[in-house]
Amino acid sequence: MSSLEISLYAVGSLTLACGLLAMGVRNLVHALLWFGLSLMGTAVLFAQLGASFLAGMQILLYVGGVVMLLIFGVMLTREHEHLGAVREVNHRIRAAVVSLVLFAALVMAILHTPGLDQAPGLASQATAGVTLDQLAVALLGPYGIAFEVLSLLLLATMVGAIVLARKRDPGEPTGRKPIGRQNLGKQRIEGLASPIIALPAAAASVAAIATVQAPTVAVQAQAPQTTEPAVSEHESPAEQPTDDTTDAPVDVAAAVALSAQGDQP
Amino acid sequence: MNPLISAALVALGLPAALALLLAVVPKLRRTGKPAALLSILGSLLALSAAGWLAATWLHDPKQVLDLTTSWLPQSGKSMSQVGVHLDGISVSMLLVVAIVASCVQLFSLGYLSDEPAPALGRYYAYQSLFLFSMNLLVLAPDLMQLFLGWELVGATSYLLIGFWFTRPAAGKAALKAFVVTKFADSGLILALITLVAWTGSFSWNATLPAGGAEWLALFLFIAVMGKSAQFPLHIWLPDAMQGPTPVSALLHAATMVAAGVYLIVRADPIFAAAPHVRLFMTDLGAITALFAALIAMVQTDIKKVLAYSTCSQLGYMISGLGAGSLMGGYFHLTTHAFFKALLFLAAGAVIHAVHSNELSDMGGLWRKLKFTTVAFVIGSLSLAGLPGLSGFYSKDLILEAVHESGNPLALGLLMATAGLTAFYMTRTVVKAFFGKPSHAAEHAHGPGPSMTIPLLILLVPAIGLGWLAGPMSKLYGRSYAFHLDTIGMVTIALGLGGIALGWLIYGMGLLQALPRAFAPIARIANGSTVDDLWALSYSKLGMGLARAIAWFDRYIIDGLMNFLGWLFMWSGQRVRTLQTGNVQDYLYAVFGAAALIALWGGWR
Amino acid sequence: MTAILLISSALFCAGVYGLLSQRHAVGVLIAIELMINAANLLLVGFGWRTGGAFGQSFALFTMAIAVAEVVVGLALILLMYRSRGDVQVDQATELAQ
Incomplete structure (x- = not known):
């Protein structure tokens, strides 16, 4: 057992223990704290696997964002404490x-x-890791569309969360609102709000996607030539049976395969 | 088109058109007499067509003419042929039907002269419908069309028995006739189904599977038992006398009840291959003949005497056909049609004169109704089998055939019946026309010309048809030569003995002990006994079976359905508790299933 | 690699346990996050094994989606709190009615 494995097991068991405690304790705030520790443990595991950027993001997003959100949620809905979590x-x-x-x-x-532990180049991979610029190129290059769609998803999430959690007027019933003559104007304004936010955002996203297309093609076109001229996909049809799709600029699958190939040192 | 076929189509289509006309034009029907004359004219035209056909066939008996169209087409061939089928048998029956129907329609004009005009129109609409139905049956090229005619004559029989529908008894009698014959008709439907299932068509001459003819003949014979009033399904016929007397003459003596016999004649290829059913027919016909004759001995209603006598004579025909003598059975049908129609119409004249059916209301009528008396006596003698009259020749043929078929029991029964027939007809004649006149009889009035002319017409074949046995046999495709042997002589002796005995007892008032000795037997055999047996079998067997089926239906069939319903309700209630609405309980299922699938995959 | 798989599946099963046993809606949300975390770990692990940036990229996407899911989930919890007065998932059996 290598030293990496030993350390992985050690951190992993700590993470697991924190996770189990988070699921087991009666006090919800305690549970959240244990959950935060478990997330930090995961971050350490990420770091051990050479994903230091992800480890940072883990701490930023999860420990800083999600756990705080959840604590807010707990505080907003504090009730029946005696029952336990x-x-x-x-x-x-x-x-x-x-x-x-x-x-x-x-x-x-x-x-x-x-054959899980006998993959070629495992050890070298572990030490080398993935550099930040590689990740950046991947995110904005081959995965550009997914990246942009994700931003749309976040926007939709934001709108959805606002609509769901919005406090209604005191007189308003919680169900579907009857549209009376007197509040027809207000309805219209409220109804207009989400498209007013959503439409420019969508337009911006589409524009972003459109601009991203060009670099994607560029990266795609460059990748085999600059980093790995020897292993051109045209010369190894056995590895790439779908080589006729290389010229399709938005073929994500081909792009993924291409980048994975191009990233090999 | 062949003019012969045109004539047949006239005989078939004219009554149908008249019936339709009278049915759909109420104004014409309500006029009464014009409608009646129209119908009589139609029947006379049909008669002339039939007469021409019969003359042609007497000249050339072997001729067979068909005008048919395919019906119920089936892949390649058709199941059924509809149209007219002309051969010696159908032409002779057509002539019989046309003669009797014309006479009866003419007679009815006088008999029903007291009826209101709408009722008279209705009566003649029914009469035309009957003539069409009967001709449809007679001219049928195969069993399917015969079945249609068969059911139509059943329906018109229902309508005509219940003609005086304001009388409860007439309504009940009509219903009884309809139900009993319908019960028997299930046999015909079974025959239709089996015939088409085995041969693919309704034709008579199709090749049947081994043993199939027996079954088919049995099914057909069940229908015949109903239509031709064979024991124990004869019970409707005496009640059918509730209808007007000319109706009884036409439907319930001469033609419709003979349709069963005609069916057997038509289906001769099938019956010829069914010896067991034929034996059964011989015995059952003989039993019916004797049984009905015994009952006829004690009837006080002149029409009931004739009704039971019809039963008895139909028994003769069935017995003769069962013995294999198509000539005997069919010839007896023909002669019987004439002399029995004559008897019924004469009885109708009597009833019209005294306004009663009861023999006790008659007596001494020969002084007032001389011609009617002559007609009735000649009819009775023909029925009794007096040599020289038509009934003798046909009856003799049957008895010889039964003798030749080697059935001494049936022969004995039939010969006893011959004696009894002579006896009860003498009794009737004496009671009605001779002896002391009753009060009603003294005020009797003679029949008009519309009633005497039919009697006159019918007298001719009732007397002389026997001499035409030779040509008739050619029409049937059989040979005939008259010869008198022991059987015939004994029958003549029995008939004369019966007449003499009847005269002694009822005419001269001697030997009064004999009727008293007969009384218990007659009471047992009397009308209601068989009805009671049927009622008993219905109330015990039928209702028991119905109750058993009802129980089965309620507790087994319904119970099964109810149990299924209950099962699903119950299991639904049980399964419902799984639906707690708690998402976590559903997640148990999701992850439990995932775990099990993973385990299963890992195990393999 | 085996180590990562084992740790990841153990974390996932801990999440399953929590998902089934938590009473509080926020607890359920935590359990779901734990399971996503385990999946994330798996993504990073496989990315590490095969090399390349795709594993980490997808882990990043997953993280973003998880955050979005938490936001929506919390909004739902707030709605549930407002309409029912509590956030006990074992009491929320309206689905059966």
């Missing part, structure tokens, strides 16, 4: 049985899969 014992036993069976199955599958 977890359900009755028989439920917990059932849940434990189900999750243990699932775990056993997963472990069995993992242990029966051959």
Whole structure:
């Protein structure tokens, strides 16, 4: 067992212990704190696997963002504290049985899969890691569209969260609002709000996607030539059976394969 | 088109057109007499067509003419042929039907002269419909069309028995006739189904599977038992006398009840291949003949005497056909049609004169109704089998055939019946026309010309048809030569003995102990006994079976359905508890299933 | 590699356990986050094994989606709190009615 594995196990078991505690304690705020620790443990695991940028993002996004959000959520909905965060014992036993069976199955599958630890270049990969600029090129290059779609998703999330959690007027029923003559104007303004936000955002996204297309093609065109001229896909049809799609500028699958190939040192 | 076929189409289509006309033009129907004359004219035209056909066929008996169109087409060939089929058998029956129907329609004009005009129009609409139906049956090229005619004559029989529908008894009798014959008609439907299932068509001459003819003949014979009033399905015929007397003469003596016999004649290829059914027919016909004759001995209603006598004579025909004598059975049908129609019409004249059916209201009528008396006596003698009259020749043929078929039991029964027939007809004649006149009889009035002319017409074949047995046999495709042997002599002796005995007892008032001795037997055999047996079998067997089926339906069939419903309700209630609405409980299922699938995959 | 797979699946199963046993809606959300975390770890692990940036890229996407999911989830929890007065998922059985 290599030193990396030993350290992975050590950090992993700590992370797992924190996660289990987060799922087990009765006090929800304590649970959140344990959950935060578990996320930090994951961040350490990321770092150990050479993903230092991701480790940072993990701490920033999760520990800084998600956990704080959840604490807000807990504070906003504070009630029935005496009941505790977890359900009755028989439920917990059932849940434990189900999750243990699932775990056993997963472990069995993992242990029966051959060749997990004998991949070529594993050790060198671990030390080298993925540099930040490689990640940046990948995100804005081959995955540009996904990246932009993600930004749209975040926007939609934002709008959705606002609409869902918006406090209604005191007199308003919680269900669907009847449209009376007197509040027809207000309705229209409210109804207009989301398109007013969404439409420019969508337009901006489309524009961004359109601009990203050009570099994508550039990267695609450059990648095999600059970094790995020897392993051109045209010369290895066995590895790339779909080589006729290389010229399609928005073919994500081809782009993924291409970048994966191009990134090999 | 062949003019012969045109004539047949006239005989078939004219009554149909008249019936339709009278049915759909109420104004014409309500005029009464003009409608009646129109219908009589139609029947006379049909008669002339039939007469021309019969003359042609007497000249050339072997001729067969067909005008048919395919019906119920089936891949390649058609199941059924509809149209007219002319051969010796159908032409002779057509002539019989046309003669009797014309006479009866003419007679009805006088008999029903007291009826209101709309009722008279209705009566003649039914009569035309009957003539069409009967001709449809007679001219049928195969079993399917015969079945249509068969059911139509059943329907018109229902309508005509219930002609005086304001009388409860007439309505009940019509219903009884309809239900009983319909019950028997299930046999015909079975025959239709089996015939088409085995041969793919309704033709008579198709090749049947081994043993198939027996079944088919049995099914057909069940229908015949109903239509031709064979024991124990004869019970509707005496009740059918509730209809007007000319109707009884036409439908319930001469033609419709003979349709069963005609069916057997038509289906001769099938019956010829069914010896067991033929044996059964011989015995059952003989039993019916004797049984009905016994009942006829004690009837006090002149029409009921004739009705039971019709049963008895139909038994003769069935027995003769069962013995294999198509000539005997069919010839007896023909002669019987004439002399029985004559008897019924004469009885109708009597009833018209005294306004009663009861023999006790008659007596001594020969002084007032001389011609009617002559007609009735000649009809009775023909029925009794007096040599020289038509009934003798046909009856003799049947008895010889039964003798030749080696069935001494049936022969004995039939010969006893011959004696009894002579006896009860003498009794009727004496009671009605001779002896002391009753009060009603003294005020009797003679029949008009519309009633005497039919009697006169019918007298001719009732007397002389026997001499035409030779030509008739050629029409049927059989040979005939008259010869008198022991059977015939004994029958003549029995008939004369019966007449003499009847005269002794009823005419001269001697031997009064004999009727008293017969009384218990007659009471047992009397009308209601068989009805009671049927009612009993219905109330016990039928209702028991119905109750058993109802129980089965309620507790097994419905119970199964209810149990299924209950099962799904119950299981639904049980399964419903799984639907707690708690998302986590659903997640148990999701992850439990995922775990199990993963385990299963890992195991393999 | 085995180590990462084992740790990841253990974390995932801990998340499953939490998902099934938590009473509080926020607890359920935590459990879901834990499971996503485990999946993330798997992505990074496989990216590490095969090399290249795709594993980390997708891990980043997943993180962003997870954050979005938390936001929507919290909004739902707030709505539930307002309409029901509590956030006990084991009490929320309206689905069965």
